[in-house]
Amino acid sequence: MERSDKQRKPVAIKNLSELKRFIQPGVEFKTLSQKNHPDLVGLTRVVTTVQTVCFYSKIKDQPNSRFSTDNGGKGFRTDFAKADAYIFDGTTVKVKDTRNKDRGVIYEFEFYDREQTMQEDTNMDRKMVNFIREQYPPGTRIRLNSMEDPYAPIAPGTEGEVDFVDDIGTIHMKWDNGRALGIVPGEDSFSVLPPKLTTLKLYMPLTADFYERSEYGDLEPESTMLDGCALRGYQDQIMAELVKNRMPEETERGLMPSREKQLPKLKALLEHFEVTDLAAAASLVEHIGDYILTPEISSPQEAAIDELNFTMDVHSAELLLPHVNLFAYGNEIIKDDNATLTSYGLLHREDYQPMQTPVQERFEMDTQQLT
Structure with missing residues (x-):
């Protein structure tokens, strides 16, 4: 008996799934019986290559054995049988001969703990x-x-x-x-396949102080707190005030050429920054031109496909698509562009810098000036 076998005990394997998990390059096992190749009995073999339907092995410390040089140097081939052909008897794995009617045991193995005893080029890079x-x-x-x-x-x-x-x-x-x-x-x-689509509803805790006018036309000193649900009835008035009070430079740079066109972008900004007051919302309106919204991209997969179509021709992209994890690739693109997915599409700054509220940007600029 070889020294390594004296020191190690065979491993108990319960089923075919566990056996396939266990068999990897470097695993050692011993043939206890073999009807077709009795000269393999008692020899320790080392797994060299594992494939879906079979695995290859060489005789330990016998590189010139005919079993080690078989199959172009990969070693002796052992096919995986169907589950009902196996008998898992403690530490012994028995395989029945499914080609004969009596279905007697054709060979028996016992496997040992993994040891990387052979330095073969069997693993993928x-x-x-x-x-x-x-x-x-x-x-x-x-x-x-x-x-x-x-x-x-x-x-x-x-x-x-x-x-x-x-x-x-x-x-x-x-x-x-x-x-x-x-x-x-x-x-x-x-x-x-892309992940199953789910519907996610986001609700912003938007509130506002509502001041009513007295019979003389003056604003009452006490306000009434309105929540987001109540504010929906004032949506047009709020937007009209935001447009009315915009800065002159906003008109020059085409900040809001169309309320209908800019409204989805504004909603995306409000969602991303979790705006809860009108002052912050008005501040975002002033800087809405700094952002780009792509409504056509609503998932990481769509972001990945858009990038592939941009960087290569359509035919090449179609050939590559089945072999790319679009979800992971799309998330990397979104991360690199400092973008975010909102309920209204993909949102990012025009200069691809990290997205910050105007207050955060002013604070960062002031900090840089102080340092």
Whole structure:
């Protein structure tokens, strides 16, 4: 018995899903019985490559063995069978011969704790694996287009969500039909689905002090507090006053050429800055020309598609779309542009600087002057 086997105990595996999670490059296991290749019995093997339908292994410390040099140097191939072909008996994994009627056990394994004992070029480049994990975090919805699995492929059009990405870049899935077969980027074809749309209603706690006039036309000294619901009846009057009291330079730069055109932008600003008083709202009206609202973009996915169409031709963008996590990419674009998604569309400053209220901007300018 080899020294490493004396020091380590075999691992108990409960089911096929757990077995597939456990088998990774570097894992060691021993063949306890093998009908077709009895000369493998008693030998410790090391996993070199894991694929969706099979895994490859080499004989430990025997690089020139015919089992180690098989399949172009990847090693001996072992196919994954269907779940009902496995018997998990404590630390022993038994596989039945499904091609024979008696379905007797054709080989038995026991697996040991992972040890990186072989330095093979079996793992994908670490940066690529990390990239795949960033692109397809757990919960990402995916639709399968096609799968390169000759035995039991997932049907095209099946949808599911990402469970995790292993160390070789295989995306392990939880398919809606109950299956758990992983997909391999570059071999299997799939598309990322956008998150399910939800309706989010935002309410601003807008209030105002309402002063009524006396019978002599003078303003009463005491005011009445009106909440946002009551203020809706005064919307036209409030907007008219905002327009009436705008600064001369606002007209020159075309601040409000059309109330109907600027109103969605104003609402987006009020929502983003959570404005609760008329003075702050009037201040934003004065600076509304500093902002750009794109009503056509209402989600990270739409932001990503808009960026791809801007940076490349339409044909190239269409080819790339199925392989890009539009949700994650769109969020990065929104973050880089110092933008925000509102109920009225994508909002950002014209100069792409961080968005601040006029009060915040004046405070920052005063602070810079003092320093």
